[in-house]
Amino acid sequence: METTISSKTKTVVIGPDRPFTIIGERINPTGRKLLAKEMAAGDFSRVERDARAQVEAGAHMLDVNAGIPLIDEPAVLAQTIKLVQSITDVPISIDSSVVAALEAGLEAVEGKALVNSVTGEEERLESVLPLVKKYGAAVIGISNDESGISHDPDVRFAVAKKIIERAMDYGIPKEDVIIDPLVLPVGAVQTSGRQVFTLLRRIREELDVNTCCGASNVSFGLPDRHSINAHFLSMAIAHGLTSAITNPVRAELRTAIKAADMLAGHDEYCMAWIQYNRQMQPKTEVRARKQRV
Amino acid sequence: METTISSKTKTVVIGPDRPFTIIGERINPTGRKLLAKEMAAGDFSRVERDARAQVEAGAHMLDVNAGIPLIDEPAVLAQTIKLVQSITDVPISIDSSVVAALEAGLEAVEGKALVNSVTGEEERLESVLPLVKKYGAAVIGISNDESGISHDPDVRFAVAKKIIERAMDYGIPKEDVIIDPLVLPVGAVQTSGRQVFTLLRRIREELDVNTCCGASNVSFGLPDRHSINAHFLSMAIAHGLTSAITNPVRAELRTAIKAADMLAGHDEYCMAWIQYNRQMQPKTEVRARKQRV
Numbered sequence: 001m002e003t004t005i006s007s008k009t010k011t012v013v014i015g016p017d018r019p020f021t022i023i024g025e026r027i028n029p030t031g032r033k034l035l036a037k038e039m040a041a042g043d044f045s046r047v048e049r050d051a052r053a054q055v056e057a058g059a060h061m062l063d064v065n066a067g068i069p070l071i072d073e074p075a076v077l078a079q080t081i082k083l084v085q086s087i088t089d090v091p092i093s094i095d096s097s098v099v100a101a102l103e104a105g106l107e108a109v110e111g112k113a114l115v116n117s118v119t120g121e122e123e124r125l126e127s128v129l130p131l132v133k134k135y136g137a138a139v140i141g142i143s144n145d146e147s148g149i150s151h152d153p154d155v156r157f158a159v160a161k162k163i164i165e166r167a168m169d170y171g172i173p174k175e176d177v178i179i180d181p182l183v184l185p186v187g188a189v190q191t192s193g194r195q196v197f198t199l200l201r202r203i204r205e206e207l208d209v210n211t212c213c214g215a216s217n218v219s220f221g222l223p224d225r226h227s228i229n230a231h232f233l234s235m236a237i238a239h240g241l242t243s244a245i246t247n248p249v250r251a252e253l254r255t256a257i258k259a260a261d262m263l264a265g266h267d268e269y270c271m272a273w274i275q276y277n278r279q280m281q282p283k284t285e286v287r288a289r290k291q292r293v
Numbered sequence: 294m295e296t297t298i299s300s301k302t303k304t305v306v307i308g309p310d311r312p313f314t315i316i317g318e319r320i321n322p323t324g325r326k327l328l329a330k331e332m333a334a335g336d337f338s339r340v341e342r343d344a345r346a347q348v349e350a351g352a353h354m355l356d357v358n359a360g361i362p363l364i365d366e367p368a369v370l371a372q373t374i375k376l377v378q379s380i381t382d383v384p385i386s387i388d389s390s391v392v393a394a395l396e397a398g399l400e401a402v403e404g405k406a407l408v409n410s411v412t413g414e415e416e417r418l419e420s421v422l423p424l425v426k427k428y429g430a431a432v433i434g435i436s437n438d439e440s441g442i443s444h445d446p447d448v449r450f451a452v453a454k455k456i457i458e459r460a461m462d463y464g465i466p467k468e469d470v471i472i473d474p475l476v477l478p479v480g481a482v483q484t485s486g487r488q489v490f491t492l493l494r495r496i497r498e499e500l501d502v503n504t505c506c507g508a509s510n511v512s513f514g515l516p517d518r519h520s521i522n523a524h525f526l527s528m529a530i531a532h533g534l535t536s537a538i539t540n541p542v543r544a545e546l547r548t549a550i551k552a553a554d555m556l557a558g559h560d561e562y563c564m565a566w567i568q569y570n571r572q573m574q575p576k577t578e579v580r581a582r583k584q585r586v
Contacts, residue, residue: 190558190561190562193558194556231523231524232552238531239532255517255524262479263525269483
């Protein structure tokens with residue numbers, strides 16, 4: 001099962017037999033006070049830098065979020081998407097919990113976007129899925145519902161299944177639903193990693209759709225979060241995860257994804273790994289030369 | 294299914310619901326010219342340093358190999374094992390392709406050792422398994438036979454099954470056989486990582502025995518081997534690998550194993566991860582202070 005997302009000029013195909021898809025997470029003011037303040041004041045210079053840096057670091061798509069309290073989120077989200085599309089050529093993931101903002105984003109975006117996201121809550125399904133259908137987009141279905149995020153992976157699987165069925169009822173093809181199995185912090189729920197690995201296998205084998213994870217929630221509250229996130233990603237890729245919303249500018253995460261792609265059999269002749277290491281090396285050498293001078 | 298290995302004073306239990314077991318690989322002159330030369334000349338100072346450093350870095354067991362051309366391998370292996378056991382308290386993996394050396398090692402060792410290894414070749418099964426039974430040891434069964442290492446994982450699975458059955462015929466309990474599914478270099482066989490992940494799951498689910506891998510063969514010939522080995526290990530642990538012969542002195546590998554243990558649900562309250570990071574931190578702080586002075 002393959003999911004196709006596109007910008008005006010570029011197509012990204014997410015699928016189990018392809019290299020992993022990286023969706024850059026940085027254009028998101030949640031938890032980034034300075035970015036929120038700048039965006040609210042109409043200063044988008046940091047958005048531009050983050051967009052360019054993530055694409056340069058290997059992001060195949062960019063997630064765009066404008067969730068800032070007290071602003072006109074639909075207008076700002078549409079503006080941000082237009083800006084990002086004017087300086088990069090990758091497809092967009094439109095990220096909001098406000099339905100009107102999702103619609104404004106869908107109006108603004110060029111190509112076939114990914115809507116991030118719909119949950120299994122009735123009210124969300126009924127308001128978001130018609131938009132996804134109307135604009136011919138794809139959608140991330142997050143496996144929680146009215147009762148919250150279940151600690152029981154069987155319940156999360158059932159919610160995922162319901163979202164897919166409801167999407168199909170609205171005429172959205174199954175391949176345009178990507179499931180996020182939800183990752184709980186391992187510091188709070190000891191089995192949370194194992195739960196996700198099992199869910200990823202079941203979603204692949206029983207539901208046959210693509211999957212997406214946030215890669216950083218798992219390490220919440222623990223030391224050396226980047227190492228945890230990196231190994232969580234490679235372990236999840238080993239269980240069939242096909243995309244993640246993450247930060248490719250972090251070298252640990254980029255290395256994890258490249259190594260995991262190769263070890264999952266998705267890197268012919270290891271060319272991507274070898275090329276990645278060639279790109280890294282000159283920088284190291286330049287640094288070494290500078291230090292010697 | 295749990296495998297118990299012991300020294301005179303220490304017991305190691307390898308099992309799917311326990312933290313991963315690290316078998317230190319360094320005491321092995323293969324590919325280490327200087328060590329080979331020193332051991333051949335009766336200088337065991339490097340063996341002592343390697344033994345101490347690996348246990349300090351978290352090795353639960355030590356692999357001991359004395360495979361140096363033209364030496365009296367049985368005598369040197371027995372001597373090395375005695376030395377290692379005199380300065381550390383961890384159980385021993387006796388590593389040789391020479392049957393007489395394995396027997397000398399089994400004579401020399403205190404406690405219940407791990408014999409590394411037997412293949413599925415008839416002649417090896419018939420010469421090694423009676424020794425394993427006689428000394429009440431455990432054994433690593435490597436899934437190749439007379440026809441070499443098959444690139445077909447189903448053939449490797451069948452060899453593993455045969456080794457377990459033959460061991461049981463000799464009266465060796467099933468839990469004392471640990472299977473090495475064999476890791477081919479991903480640079481030569483694109484699917485080698487995926488093959489191992491699938492084999493690890495099948496060995497767990499269908500044969501119900503513990504598993505062991507060398508962690509470095511997978512990266513042969515490729516750049517940044519340590520990153521590949523580290524992510525290979527965490528991905529393999531996510532698929533049920535219960536032990537590896539590896540080098541815990543390398544921080545990347547130690548971090549991979551600790552993170553994977555936690556994400557596989559084998560680190561209650563994340564205490565081992567937190568403690569590991571506390572141990573790492575003082576060193577970093579001392580380094581930082583020194584640089585400031």
